Amino acid sequence: MAQLWGGRFTKETDQLVYNFNASISFDQKFYKEDIEGSIAHVTMLAKQGILTEQERDEIVGCLREIRQEVEEGKLEISDKYEDIHSFVEANLIDRLGDTGKKLHTGRSRNDQVALDMRLYTRGEVLAVDELLKTLLTHLLTIMKENTDTYMPGFTHLQKAQPVTLAHHVGAYFEMFKRDRSRLKDIYRRMNYCPLGAGALAGTTYPLDRDYTAELLGFEGPTLNSMDSVSDRDYLIEFLSALSTIMMHLSRFCEEIIIWNSNEYRFVEIDDAYSTGSSIMPQKKNPDIAELVRGKTGRVYGALMSLLTTMKGIPLAYNKDMQEDKELSFDAIDTVKGCVALFIGMVSTMKFRRDVMEASAKNGFTNATDAADYLVNHGVPFRDAHGIVGRLVLYCIDKNIALDDMSLEEFKAISPVFEEDIYDVISLKTCVEKRITIGAPGQEAMKTVIELEERYLKENA
Ligand code: ARG
Numbered sequence: 481m482a483q484l485w486g487g488r489f490t491k492e493t494d495q496l497v498y499n500f501n502a503s504i505s506f507d508q509k510f511y512k513e514d515i516e517g518s519i520a521h522v523t524m525l526a527k528q529g530i531l532t533e534q535e536r537d538e539i540v541g542c543l544r545e546i547r548q549e550v551e552e553g554k555l556e557i558s559d560k561y562e563d564i565h566s567f568v569e570a571n572l573i574d575r576l577g578d579t580g581k582k583l584h585t586g587r588s589r590n591d592q593v594a595l596d597m598r599l600y601t602r603g604e605v606l607a608v609d610e611l612l613k614t615l616l617t618h619l620l621t622i623m624k625e626n627t628d629t630y631m632p633g634f635t636h637l638q639k640a641q642p643v644t645l646a647h648h649v650g651a652y653f654e655m656f657k658r659d660r661s662r663l664k665d666i667y668r669r670m671n672y673c674p675l676g677a678g679a680l681a682g683t684t685y686p687l688d689r690d691y692t693a694e695l696l697g698f699e700g701p702t703l704n705s706m707d708s709v710s711d712r713d714y715l716i717e718f719l720s721a722l723s724t725i726m727m728h729l730s731r732f733c734e735e736i737i738i739w740n741s742n743e744y745r746f747v748e749i750d751d752a753y754s755t756g757s758s759i760m761p762q763k764k765n766p767d768i769a770e771l772v773r774g775k776t777g778r779v780y781g782a783l784m785s786l787l788t789t790m791k792g793i794p795l796a797y798n799k800d801m802q803e804d805k806e807l808s809f810d811a812i813d814t815v816k817g818c819v820a821l822f823i824g825m826v827s828t829m830k831f832r833r834d835v836m837e838a839s840a841k842n843g844f845t846n847a848t849d850a851a852d853y854l855v856n857h858g859v860p861f862r863d864a865h866g867i868v869g870r871l872v873l874y875c876i877d878k879n880i881a882l883d884d885m886s887l888e889e890f891k892a893i894s895p896v897f898e899e900d901i902y903d904v905i906s907l908k909t910c911v912e913k914r915i916t917i918g919a920p921g922q923e924a925m926k927t928v929i930e931l932e933e934r935y936l937k938e939n940a
Contacts, residue, residue: 484566484589498562501799506806507564508557513599514564514592515547520695521587521675528686531582538579539572546571564596565589586685587678590709590797594674597804599696601718602670604812608722609663611819612656613936618827619653620932622646627925630907631746631836632845637738639843642910645831646929647920653932655728660939662721670714673698677708680796706796712786712804719783719808722815726776729822733769736829740766745835750828753821768825772818782811837907844872846882846905849913853904857896867894 483493493501519540526536546568549555561567573580626645633643673693676682682705689701702708739746749766757763789803847868854864870893875882882905890897903909915921917928 483562484569484584501562502559503563503802503805504557504559504561504567506809507593507596508567509805509809510596510600511550511557511564511568512547513596513603514568515543517592517595517599517675517696518568518583519543520692522583523695524688524692525582525585525685527691528688530585530685530687535579535582538576539583542572542575542580543568545575563589563593565592586683586687587675588680588709590679591675591677591705593802594677594709594711595696597808598670598674598714601715601808601812602667604816605663605667605670605718608725608812608815608819609660611816611823612660612663612725613940615819615823615826616653616656616660616932616936618823619649619656620929620936622649622826622831623653623925623929623932626831626833627922627929629831629833629836630840630911632840632843633920639839639845641848642840642845642907643920644911644922644925645833645836646925650925650928650932652728652732656725657932657935659721659725659728662724663718666714666717666721668699669717671697671699672702673700674702674708674711676701677705680706680709709797710793710795710801712790712801715804715808716783716786716790719779719786719811722811723776723780723783725815726772726779726818729818730773730776732826733773733822736769736825737766737773740769744839746832746839748830748832749825750830753825753828768821772822775814775818779811779814782807840907841883842881844875844882846907846910847872849910850882850901850905853901854894854896859894859896 522531522536522539522543525531526533531539546555550557555571557564557567561570569580569583572583623646626649629645630642631645631648632639633641633648673689673696675692675696676687676689693699693701702711736747736749738744740749749764749769751764753768754764755767757765785807786804789800793800850871851861851864851868854867855861859867871882871885871890874889874893875885883902887897887899887901890901912921912923915923917924
């Protein structure tokens, strides 16, 4: 057991208590951020004349040495220390003696951990954003290549109206674009430095908090010391954004699973992203898509868990807050893994244009257009709806598509139909007539693709 706080105690900590309380097994994840924060702190202390320049140089040099040794595997982060802060400080003191003992001047572990977690999370917000950007680049490639790949659009998972693959994928492009903008907001709101808040009430040392904030790339210092040490809002916001990303991924995965099924065959997932069955030799399963869909649960769980942990905590720091780490780390790593795997899967997947197009032809996805034809010839929409309903019933009975009906058959149900009905209800016309921005017609899609391209350039 190695603790920083033995002075007022007359008994050793019970071993079970020590284990229960310790966080080194997980907070070692941000050893780099802990050292980075300490270097900034010491630099500021020297600028303010609280430490000498020589003390600063010795401490900073030694902190860098510790960081390098950990990175090279020469120094092991052992669980005989309570947490990562104790590990770094104890190693510093071992090497520098009394000078090392000055590192923690004007600082508490409460503002220290608040800083470390914020620095770590800030980096991860950027890492997730980078992955989403890569995903968007791949989606845009699929969109560009498929503005004329016709497929059924669905409502209630029933064929509704024809769209294109570019249009369908474009819907996900919008979702992941919004996810990125949420990350940007979170970054902006969280980018304030809590260091200098002390345990809860600031310190009596003449710290320059603006300077520390600047050294660490923050917008400025946080403005209330009690809030600084107990605010975990940014994590809740991040977990919420991560949950939304997973929700989007899970929807896309679900569609890929359906499209990849024997019944649909719209896509074929690459062998490298599929798995087999130990008993059924014919199987090629979409496990990656299923796992991404499944992992959504643990990310939602992390959000619920942290919201519940934070509920009712009185100001300021309470040890409950240590619970923010494991679940956040798990959620962040899960999302990063899922996005990376999803990119691999979607960019190697084969889209079967012929199957998609045949499916769009066979599900009366042009029924609305047939009704619109009647409306354009003076039939009130409600009547047109009824007439086309009867056409559909007739076709179902004969097991044919609307396009397969003869003009006589059309006319038998409504004399308004003429030869030009075939062109109006052709798949191509149905899609290409939809030209307003946001619709699947090629002209509209090309405008959108240009806008998305510009967005990617401006948000690199
Ligand atoms: N491991 C602690 C945490 O993660 C660090 C802060 C400890 N502060 C304290 N007063 N015990 O929250």
